[in-house]
Amino acid sequence: MKLLKKFGVSILTATMLTVSAFGFSSNAYAATSCKKIIKPNVTYKYDIDGDGDKDTIKVFKSKDKVLLKVNKCVKTVIYDCGSNCSYNVKIYDLNKNDKSSEIIVYYSDDDSYCTRILKFKDNTCKLNVSYNDAQLSSYTSKNGIVTFTEYDCGRYNKFAKAIGDFGCYSKVKVNGYKLSNQYTANTISAVKDNKYIANQNLTAYTSTNSSQKAFTIKKNQPVHVYALYQNGNKRYIKVKNNAGKYGYVKIGASLIFTKDSCIWAR
Secondary structure: OOHHHHOOOOEEOOOOEEOHHHOOOOOHHHHHOOOEEEOEOOOEEEOOOOOOOOEEEEEEEEOOEEEEEEOOEEEEEEOOOOOOOEEEEEEEOOOOOOOOOEEEEEEEOOOOEEEEEEEEEOOEEEEEEEEEOEEEEEEEOOOOEEEEEEEOOOOOHHHHHHHEOOEEEEEEEEEOOEEEEOOEEEEOHHHHOOOEEEOOOEEEEOOOOOOOEEEEEOOOOEEEEEEEEEEOOEEEEEEEOOOOOEEEEEOOOOOOEOHHHOEOOO
């Protein structure tokens, strides 16, 4: 079961609205207004590469696959879209400075969902990246920063071994035909509000790049988890103790909190 379902959040995939159980309003996707909605089996004309010529765009289904055709280039965007599958396809301008647009495919079924970002130039797909267990939450077009609401089967999935199930706001920078994953993801309110109990003595550092100790979390003491940091194999959680101090705890592949104090939603 998804963490969002555990906490009573309903995903309305047709309109991509999210209710307020995780701290954002039911019209949060107003911040993700798109340039055009691409309906299945309809051919659209839109300049997505900024060259002044309108490109031909069409989404259609072939057996259980969903295909996206841009000019002469055809890409499979959903490989198994059965009767329980819901999806939508939209054109966005995530970074107004790079003079090109993005096509975003959102897919959901009973057990999984993901967001795929594609970019094309003429007859070539220059970018095709899928973010599992993630939904587009917002974006800032002046710098190309995109925020996803992501859960523990997404790209921060290795944190689940240390803290249990979670949700976070992961960030990606879109610049031209490149995506740059940002290192820090703030946790959703359900995680921030949870009281995690240390199952061992833990050292909290002043930053992810420092060996200076901020404070010690003693066994059986509570903390709140405010953010996740991931840079390659380097992983930290940002915590807040009862004294209101913040610090960064390095995590590995084993649980650092008591099992009963963690969130288990799947």
